[in-house]
Amino acid sequence: MSQQDNFSGGFFLGALVGGAVGALIGVVLASPKEERDRPRGEVSSVPKPRKRPLRGLGDPSEQTMEVARQGLEDKIAQLNDAIDDVRHQINGVNGRATEPSKTHSPESL
Structure with missing residues (x-):
């Protein structure tokens, strides 16, 4: 009976540790490479895309x-x-x- 208890405890502990390690690896791999290489506090040199201004908000002509x-x-x-x-x-x-x-x-x- 003792081995069965050790198995289930080890199984759950392994699942928790494996899940945590997998989550950390996923976060690191999911972040863009440029963001990882840039030192903290440095602003990105790539400008954010601008939204196109709406044309003709006034009364449209015929x-x-x-x-x-x-x-x-x-x-x-x-x-x-x-x-x-x-x-x-x-x-x-x-x-x-x-x-x-x-x-x-x-x-x-």
């Missing part, structure tokens, strides 16, 4: 609205073309050369 609308229409047309191409490729893979009709005829039932 011309800018029209340009934006045309740009969106062009993108929508491109997406529709891409969807159609994929639909034709899928239909070709499934062995159907044409799209199935959306209405059911009495003969097909």
Whole structure:
């Protein structure tokens, strides 16, 4: 019975020590290399990325609205073309050369 108690105690102690060592190694490896090499207190030479300022917070003019609308229409047309191409490729893979009709005829039932 004594060996069984030693085994379970050692098992839990090993799990705790192994978990702590693994956590420390993980923290060290996860920190960026530049951060580890730099002495404490030294500021990074890499500037932080700046957020892009929002354009046109004021009242948009008719011309800018029209340009934006045309740009969106062009993108929508491109997406529709891409969807159609994929639909034709899928239909070709499934062995159907044409799209199935959306209405059911009495003969097909």
